[in-house]
Amino acid sequence: MSKSNLLDYLNDPSPRTLGRSPLEWLDRLHRPTVIHVAGRDRSRTRAMATLLHGNEPSGLFALHRWLLEQHTPRVNMLFLLGGVYPAKRPPTLSYRQLPNGRDLNRCFQKPFKGIEGAIAEALLAELHKAQPECLLDVHNTSGTGPAFAVTITNDAAHQALASLFTDRLIMTDLRLGALMEYSEQEVPTITIECGGSQDEQAHQLAYEGLVRYTSKPDVLSLDNADWNVAVLRNPIRVELASDATIEYRMEPSGQADLTFPPDIERRNFGTVSPDEPLGWVGQKDLGMLTAIGHNRTENMEKVLKIKNGKIYPVQAIKLFMITTNPIIAKSDCLFYAVKETGEPIF
Ligand SMILES: [Zn+2]
Numbered sequence: 001m002s003k004s005n006l007l008d009y010l011n012d013p014s015p016r017t018l019g020r021s022p023l024e025w026l027d028r029l030h031r032p033t034v035i036h037v038a039g040r041d042r043s044r045t046r047a048m049a050t051l052l053h054g055n056e057p058s059g060l061f062a063l064h065r066w067l068l069e070q071h072t073p074r075v076n077m078l079f080l081l082g083g084v085y086p087a088k089r090p091p092t093l094s095y096r097q098l099p100n101g102r103d104l105n106r107c108f109q110k111p112f113k114g115i116e117g118a119i120a121e122a123l124l125a126e127l128h129k130a131q132p133e134c135l136l137d138v139h140n141t142s143g144t145g146p147a148f149a150v151t152i153t154n155d156a157a158h159q160a161l162a163s164l165f166t167d168r169l170i171m172t173d174l175r176l177g178a179l180m181e182y183s184e185q186e187v188p189t190i191t192i193e194c195g196g197s198q199d200e201q202a203h204q205l206a207y208e209g210l211v212r213y214t215s216k217p218d219v220l221s222l223d224n225a226d227w228n229v230a231v232l233r234n235p236i237r238v239e240l241a242s243d244a245t246i247e248y249r250m251e252p253s254g255q256a257d258l259t260f261p262p263d264i265e266r267r268n269f270g271t272v273s274p275d276e277p278l279g280w281v282g283q284k285d286l287g288m289l290t291a292i293g294h295n296r297t298e299n300m301e302k303v304l305k306i307k308n309g310k311i312y313p314v315q316a317i318k319l320f321m322i323t324t325n326p327i328i329a330k331s332d333c334l335f336y337a338v339k340e341t342g343e344p345i346f
Contacts, residue, residue: 004122010035015068022057022064026087032119034126035079037067039214044075046213047132047187049123049179052105052139053096054086058194059138062206066214073214078130080123093197105137108182120179127183134161134220135189136213137179138206142332143323144196145268147205152181154231156222157188163225164216165192165209168269170232170320170336174294188220232318234294234344235336236303240329244288248324252280252309257288260324268320271340277310286311289334291345299346303337316340 003009008031010017019025039045050059063079082104086095097103097116107113107120127135134157149162154171162169169190175181183189192209195202218224240246244257252259260279272278291303305314322335339345 004125006119006122007031007126008033012037013067015070018064018067022061023092025064026060026084026092029081029084029088032084032123033081034123035063035067035077035081037073037077037079039073039075039077041075045078045130045132046073046075046219047078047080047127047130047135048138048210048213049080049082049135050138051084051087052082052137052179053103054083054089054098055094055096056140056197057087057093058140058197058202058206060087061203062138062210065207066210071211071214074217075133076130077214078126078132080126082119082123105139105179106177108179109177123179124182128186132187135179135183135187136161136164137189137191138209139191139193140197140199140202141193141195141321142197142328143265143321143325144199145265145321145323147195147202148193148269148320149229150180150191150193151189152184153188154233157220158190159229159231160220160222160225161188161190162192162229163222163227164212164219165194165205167227167229168232169229170235172294173234230342232320232338232342235320235338236294236345237292237333238303238335238337239290239292239333241288241290242330244284244330245282246326246329248326252282254282257282257284260322262324264322265324267322269318271316271318272313273316274313277312278304279311280309281306281311293344293346297346302346313337315345317345318342 086098089095102116104116107116112121147166148168150170151158180189180191194206246258247256248262291300317337319335319337
């Protein structure tokens with residue numbers, strides 16, 4: 001079996017190899033690492049990637065705990081730890097990618113440029129070799145909030161995979177070069193966002209989902225799912241202009257372009273009706289906000305409106321990934337939204 005010189009390999013690692021804590025284990029990892037664990041049924045394999053982003057540790061924590069417990073999985077397991085370099089860079093688990101490096105989860109497409117592109121290509125080669133029956137890619141969200149899954153294909157197999165972790169599945173037509181998109185050509189793949197990287201609950205969910213994923217005889221049939229999955233299709237992004245100011249207060253101070261209440265995160269995945277204000281705008285009105293659809297069209301008229309300085313949804317919407325972290329709100333996006341029914345707003 002040919003092995004990549006970019007990756008390290010662990011086969012059925014013993015507790016001695018793993019160290020007592022995930023951080024001790026990370027200390028012992030030197031390169032992106034491929035882990036094989038033999039299952040009871042050796043004719044099948046399931047795969048899980050995690051730590052593609054070095055500051056999203058729930059999958060690493062879950063995997064460390066699961067490996068220490070020395071389970072024998074139902075089928076062979078293939079684990080891929082991608083972003084070992086950014087994860088190890090001090091302060092540990094704080095870099096999504098290396099400074100001046102590329103986001104590894106945008107590199108799973110040709111021409112596989114640079115070190116991140118080479119790592120992505122090597123990880124895909126491992127998947128191709130193992131021919132798993134399915135693949136999970138486990139992440140954390142930037143802010144806090146409930147877990148959800150992301151897919152580019154909405155069918156029973158993908159819903160069943162999502163149901164191992166969460167009851168919310170976001171389906172997107174947007175293509176970014178994520179692992180999910182490339183591997184989908186060969187095998188059902190979903191991304192799991194476990195919740196915030198600092199949330200004990202997110203680590204616990206990653207572990208419980210991993211136990212289900214490795215122990216169930218069948219993870220691709222909805223008949224065996226523990227709960228129903230709500231599908232949210234092609235959410236739009238609401239972005240804040242990079243020069244805009246945002247504050248989180250119970251009342252606007254009059255100084256900021258946008259004010260959200262400090263408890264805005266409780267809105268995540270709830271329905272907001274057109275008579276419920278979300279926050280306040282300053283003098284620039286809605287001018288510093290943009291609503292962008294998956295096909296890159298813009299249409300704020302269908303999403304938000306202003307009445308007496310307050311922001312209201314134009315129609316009942318479900319929003320998510322709303323955060324009280326102003327850096328994330330400005331660098332990534334303010335929030336995502338779909339219609340109350342889960343259908344795209346435009
Ligand atoms: Zn991530």
